[in-house]
Amino acid sequence: MIEKPWELAVVEIDKPQPKPGEALLKIHSAGICGSDIGAYRGTNGLVSYPRIIGHELAGEIVTAPEGSGYIRGDRVIVDPYLFCGNCYPCSLGRTNCCTSLNVLGVHVDGGMAEYFSHPVNMLLRIPDEIPWELAPLAEPLTIALHGLHRLQLTAGEHVAIFGAGPIGLLTAMAALRYGAEPIMIDLVSKRLETAANLGVKKTIDIRSDDLRRRISEITNNRMCECVLEASGASAAIRSTLDVVSHAGRIVLTGWPSKETSLPTDVITKKEVDLRGARTSAGEFLEALQLIAVGDINVRSVLTQTAKLEDAAEAIKDIELNPGDYLKVNILLN
DSSP states (O other), X not given: OEEETTEXXXXXOOOXXXXXXXXXXXXXXXXXOHHHHHHHHTOOTTOOSSBOOOOEEEXXXXXXXXXXXXXXXXXXXXXXXXXXXXXXXXXXXXXXXXXXOEEBTTXXXXXXXXXXXXXXXXXXXXXXXXXXXXXXXXXXXXXHHHHHHHHTOOTTOEEEEEOOSHHHHHHHHHHHHTTOXXXXXXXXXXXXXXHHHTTOOEEEXXXXXXXXXXXXXXXXXXXXXXXXXXXXXXXXXXXXHHHEEEEEEEEEOSOOSSOOOOOHHHHHHHTOEEEEOOSOSSOHXXXXXXXXXXXXXXXXXXXXXXXXXXXXXXXXXXXXXXXXXXXXXXXXX
């Protein structure tokens, strides 16, 4: 629980009592997300306090409503994006854009706890091939997949990916699976090496490379048909317009800390499709299948695991040394 910014501890709470339509879960694993670090720092403006964090959650059914199709012991992943089902975006099936969206661990209490209750219709079975320590990584993979779906990425296209963090690396692996050609852009050489080891043939270190020139060389002067921004850095957001092709598409997945000024004349001149991508909507089944059959190597972004009693210290160390970590998962029970 984060009582308020910079005050984080493992605490005792009452065991949750599921409401009608909810299942009680015994949580086995939970991922630490960058949004959790922002909540700890007090820089995530969407978080209210005090707040139990945790939205990358996997566990087993303890109790489930009669007729739900779930029984005790079923292994499930949690879809953490609670939507109203009545607003205009929800009517389109774009539930991630719900006008009253509640995200676990942000707007409402999350599930980095021994037990957690959640709407049974927002649970999905975990394939037997996926071990507990990897299961929470399905959630960040849905973010990557949603970004690529928003791009409408097709085989053979170049996709420039800004930010070789967990989302960027997962996006690159998914792009390869789609038959596209990812180009990873970052300023941390170790993360670019990770991308190269995962099969990304083209990486660009913006500390030493001329970004626009390198993209032009790689794409035979066309520039990139698709660009996905996953860092949230304002400079990177601005650079997306430098590397996108005429008639290209840009998707913004990262959350910037401040407003970014963009040259709208370039957007008009190139007739760029500029889209946002928030969380995910309907991508969990694809994510779980890609992990289960080994098409996406999610273990490659898992830096370490820790026990629940060590979670607070793990979060504090990630905040102090972010460059040392990609993903850390908490193992419970």
